[in-house]
Amino acid sequence: MSEHFDVAVLGMGPGGEVAASRLIKAGKKVAVMERELIGGECAYWACIPSKTVLRPAEARAEVRKAAGVSGAEVDWDATREYRDYMIRNLDDSAQVAGYDRQGATVIKDEAYVTGPGRIQAGDREITAEHIIIATGSEPVIPPIEGIEEITAWTNRETYTTHDLPQRAVIVGGSAVGVETATFLAHFGLQVTLVHRGDLLLNREDPRVGELVHDYLAQTGVDIRLSTSAAKARRDGEDSVIELDDGTEVAADVVIFGTGRKPRTQGLGFEHAGAQLGEHGQVLIDEHARAGENLWAIGDVTGVMPFTHVAKYQGRIAADAILGRAHAATYDGIPRVVFGDPEIAAAGLTQQQAAQRGIRTTATELDLSNAIARPWTYEQDPRGHLGLLADAERKVLIGAWAIGPQAGEWIHQASLAIRAQLSLQTLLDQVAQFPTYHEAYQAALEQLEV
Numbered sequence: 001m002s003e004h005f006d007v008a009v010l011g012m013g014p015g016g017e018v019a020a021s022r023l024i025k026a027g028k029k030v031a032v033m034e035r036e037l038i039g040g041e042c043a044y045w046a047c048i049p050s051k052t053v054l055r056p057a058e059a060r061a062e063v064r065k066a067a068g069v070s071g072a073e074v075d076w077d078a079t080r081e082y083r084d085y086m087i088r089n090l091d092d093s094a095q096v097a098g099y100d101r102q103g104a105t106v107i108k109d110e111a112y113v114t115g116p117g118r119i120q121a122g123d124r125e126i127t128a129e130h131i132i133i134a135t136g137s138e139p140v141i142p143p144i145e146g147i148e149e150i151t152a153w154t155n156r157e158t159y160t161t162h163d164l165p166q167r168a169v170i171v172g173g174s175a176v177g178v179e180t181a182t183f184l185a186h187f188g189l190q191v192t193l194v195h196r197g198d199l200l201l202n203r204e205d206p207r208v209g210e211l212v213h214d215y216l217a218q219t220g221v222d223i224r225l226s227t228s229a230a231k232a233r234r235d236g237e238d239s240v241i242e243l244d245d246g247t248e249v250a251a252d253v254v255i256f257g258t259g260r261k262p263r264t265q266g267l268g269f270e271h272a273g274a275q276l277g278e279h280g281q282v283l284i285d286e287h288a289r290a291g292e293n294l295w296a297i298g299d300v301t302g303v304m305p306f307t308h309v310a311k312y313q314g315r316i317a318a319d320a321i322l323g324r325a326h327a328a329t330y331d332g333i334p335r336v337v338f339g340d341p342e343i344a345a346a347g348l349t350q351q352q353a354a355q356r357g358i359r360t361t362a363t364e365l366d367l368s369n370a371i372a373r374p375w376t377y378e379q380d381p382r383g384h385l386g387l388l389a390d391a392e393r394k395v396l397i398g399a400w401a402i403g404p405q406a407g408e409w410i411h412q413a414s415l416a417i418r419a420q421l422s423l424q425t426l427l428d429q430v431a432q433f434p435t436y437h438e439a440y441q442a443a444l445e446q447l448e449v
């Protein structure tokens with residue numbers, strides 16, 4: 001016999017959790033369905049452990065760069081202990097109990113959609129007025145000959161490892177590659193980063209890739225650009241990667257940060273009317289609607305695969321179900337890579353603006369030449385800010401920043417882009433002295449409009 005609910009949420013990562021919590025709070029009868037751990041990739045294998053293990057080395061770097069303080073060292077055993085606490089020792093029983101207490105029905109099984117409003121999870125048949133698809137994404141590993149012979153890791157092994165290896169090859173030079181290289185290099189590993197693009201983080205403005213390259217190289221990472229992993233083989237204890245430029249690299253592990261794909265295959269979403277795009281993503285409208293009483297949120301939609309976007313779409317879908325629909329907009333949403341220092345961006349790149357036919361004006365500021373905060377913060381200060389404006393509308397349309405805490409101070413640009421604040425209003429903004437925020441004033445002053 002089937003059980004009936006107002007809403008069934010398939011997948012309880014950050015997107016599913018936000019949607020479910022909002023609906024439960026509004027009094028809906030909700031079934032939450034999760035095949036692994038409530039909290040999803042982010043909580044156990046991605047955002048949370050990666051940011052936790054990046055922090056000790058960041059703090060050590062701060063100590064080393066601040067005048068008048070010394071003696072900070074990283075300690076892997078203590079870092080691992082805190083990481084394990086942060087990832088709840090891969091145990092979600094408190095989360096299950098929490099949803100139970102709130103009156104939701106928790107189903108720890110893989111959900112399969114059999115028809116509109118119909119789901120099978122193990123031997124349970126569920127019907128629901130609304131289905132929210134929040135099944136996330138899974139790593140893409142390139143088909144490399146011999147890969148089964150080597151020790152190949154994804155983010156899962158990397159961010160739950162008990163022991164650190166001594167040498168790692170990382171394939172992929174985007175967010176996962178840069179963060180993982182930063183983490184491992186700071187813990188003393190010999191790290192080689194292999195990237196097929198000619199710049200790291202090559203979806204951002206080229207200047208970002210250049211600066212990130214310099215900082216990462218300073219941490220001792222051996223960066224190989226414009227080359228792909230072609231073959232793999234084992235040589236005794238070593239995992240060896242042969243690159244298509246004819247060179248090879250040996251290491252204890254090979255870590256793949258080569259992208260992710262929406263998790264839609266074989267889950268029956270089309271039976272409820274979902275349409276899949278060319279990358280397998282569930283297509284949605286501005287209300288995260290994927291069909292009649294069918295919704296999709298988070299990485300499975302392929303729209304900006306970040307936790308904050310999954311959570312935003314969770315609010316959008318839940319509000320639409322609750323009869324208070326408002327359209328999602330994705331302008332100005334920040335993109336932060338937690339390197340050393342942090343790398344942040346929001347809005348359009350120059351290339352994207354050109355593709356849209358926008359006449360732009362851009363500027364770049366070296367913070368150490370313009371404001372005081374980098375100097376009071378650290379010796380040999382770091383920090384750059386790039387701004388991109390629409391020369392006709394006289395509003396900010398893009399920004400990037402690299403420097404300590406850039407993931408925090410990018411939010412001024414993020415809001416300005418989202419709210420389409422005029423350059424004049426931004427110029428009139430008064431930032432606290434001495435802060436990194438003062439960089440905006442200095443950069444805007446030199447923007448030619």
Ligand SMILES: Cc1cc2nc3c(=O)[nH]c(=O)nc-3n(C[C@H](O)[C@H](O)[C@H](O)COP(=O)(O)OP(=O)(O)OC[C@H]3O[C@@H](n4cnc5c(N)ncnc54)[C@H](O)[C@@H]3O)c2cc1C
Pocket residue numbers: 010011012013014015016033034035036037038039040041042043045046047048050051109110111112134135136137155176263267297298299300305306307308309310
């Ligand atoms: C190494 C790494 C670091 C990252 N760091 C950041 C960061 O710092 N900040 C940031 O914003 N983003 C970060 N991301 C991206 C972030 O992890 C994702 O954008 C986010 O997890 C997406 O949330 P989601 O709810 O869509 O899916 P997920 O977190 O993937 O959760 C989906 C859930 O659905 C479950 N599921 C799947 N299929 C079924 C099924 N059929 N039935 C039941 N359950 C199912 C899965 O088990 C999973 O728990 C990082 C990613 C990686 C790989």
Ligand SMILES: NC(=O)c1ccc[n+]([C@@H]2O[C@H](COP(=O)([O-])OP(=O)(O)OC[C@H]3O[C@@H](n4cnc5c(N)ncnc54)[C@H](O)[C@@H]3O)[C@@H](O)[C@H]2O)c1
Pocket residue numbers: 142171172173174175176177179194195196197202227228229256257258259260305306335336337338
């Ligand atoms: N701080 C954050 O918000 C954060 C951190 C980590 C990951 N993420 C998210 O997680 C997802 C996955 O990140 P990612 O870095 O794995 O994916 P990605 O798709 O951003 O980048 C993968 C990179 O690997 C390269 N690549 C692919 N195959 C290769 C090969 N055979 N040889 C060499 N290079 C190859 C690609 O050219 C690409 O640049 C992204 O959506 C990202 O936004 C976010």
